[in-house]
Amino acid sequence: MTVEATAPATETADAFSCSKLFVEYRTRNKVLRVLEDVGFSCAQGEFLSILGPSGTGKTTLLRILAGLLSPGEGSSVRFRGKEITGPPTGVGIVFQNYAASLLQWRTVERNVALGLEGRTSKAERDERVREALELVGLADRGKDYPWQLSGGMQQRVQIARSLVMRPEVLLMDEPFGALDAMTKMQLQDELLKVAEVTGATVVFVTHDIDEAVYLSDRVLVLAGRPATVGRELRIDLPRPRDQVTTKELPAYLAARHRVYEALRAESEAQ
Numbered sequence: 343m344t345v346e347a348t349a350p351a352t353e354t355a356d357a358f359s360c361s362k363l364f365v366e367y368r369t370r371n372k373v374l375r376v377l378e379d380v381g382f383s384c385a386q387g388e389f390l391s392i393l394g395p396s397g398t399g400k401t402t403l404l405r406i407l408a409g410l411l412s413p414g415e416g417s418s419v420r421f422r423g424k425e426i427t428g429p430p431t432g433v434g435i436v437f438q439n440y441a442a443s444l445l446q447w448r449t450v451e452r453n454v455a456l457g458l459e460g461r462t463s464k465a466e467r468d469e470r471v472r473e474a475l476e477l478v479g480l481a482d483r484g485k486d487y488p489w490q491l492s493g494g495m496q497q498r499v500q501i502a503r504s505l506v507m508r509p510e511v512l513l514m515d516e517p518f519g520a521l522d523a524m525t526k527m528q529l530q531d532e533l534l535k536v537a538e539v540t541g542a543t544v545v546f547v548t549h550d551i552d553e554a555v556y557l558s559d560r561v562l563v564l565a566g567r568p569a570t571v572g573r574e575l576r577i578d579l580p581r582p583r584d585q586v587t588t589k590e591l592p593a594y595l596a597a598r599h600r601v602y603e604a605l606r607a608e609s610e611a612q
């Protein structure tokens with residue numbers, strides 16, 4: 343693995359750390375090893391993106407971090423220092439397919455409240471739902487149904503549904519992949535704002551080099567079959583970021599270039 347930058351300036355405890363991670367899928371007549379000897383850590387409060395060609399195992403890695411899938415024996419995957427044995431508390435997940443993950447017969451408010459039902463008083467639930475909808479810019483759409491909203495708004499509802507649980511970590515699997523360019527940029531900025539306000543750690547899977555550079559503190563490039571972490575690139579760009587001025591910075595263009603080259607080199611090496 344090539345590491346192209348120094349360690350973070352400030353020492354923070356890791357949200358996640360993996361070593362010797364491998365994953366196999368077993369079907370009736372074969373075993374497919376998808377990830378091999380994956381090792382990395384993600385600091386608390388860090389925005390970490392995972393890039394890699396289609397089918398390399400990005401979603402698989404996210405599912406491992408979410409505790410939804412078990413790694414191979416001998417792998418180590420830790421959340422805040424503890425081995426993951428099931429979905430850890432404090433970890434929220436956002437998928438690309440927002441329409442399928444929202445309950446169309448429930449209002450936006452009641453979709454967002456879902457994870458809190460039976461856990462808090464109604465007053466606290468209402469307050470947290472209001473707060474989450476405000477964070478994603480949907481304070482005035484709580485009484486609508488998902489089918490009355492645009493794609494971007496529905497994806498915001500899914501994000502609010504995670505935020506209402508006040509997660510320490512958001513695991514996001516190509517959450518903006520299906521959105522048009524303008525909506526995508528808006529949601530990227532909202533996500534950066536949310537991460538800043540809540541201090542959440544974000545692990546973000548994407549195919550989009552610009553998106554990874556714009557959002558992240560660090561980018562991991564997964565490559566190979568089975569895949570491993572081929573490159574790790576630190577993105578040293580000032581925050582808060584801005585869709586126009588950040589993308590005009592020579593440092594942004596240089597980072598974009600490095601990520602592109604890393605992806606190309608890793609793809610060619612396969």
Ligand SMILES: Nc1ncnc2c1ncn2[C@@H]1O[C@H](COP(=O)(O)OP(=O)(O)OP(=O)(O)O)[C@@H](O)[C@H]1O
Pocket residue numbers: 367368369374376394395396397398399400401402403
């Ligand atoms: N449940 C499963 N059973 C068997 N094989 C699977 C399963 N889930 C994924 N795979 C295989 O594992 C490999 C990695 O899949 P994964 O979805 O993790 O890749 P990805 O990098 O997220 O892909 P994409 O970028 O296209 O979404 C693929 O070859 C896929 O077919």
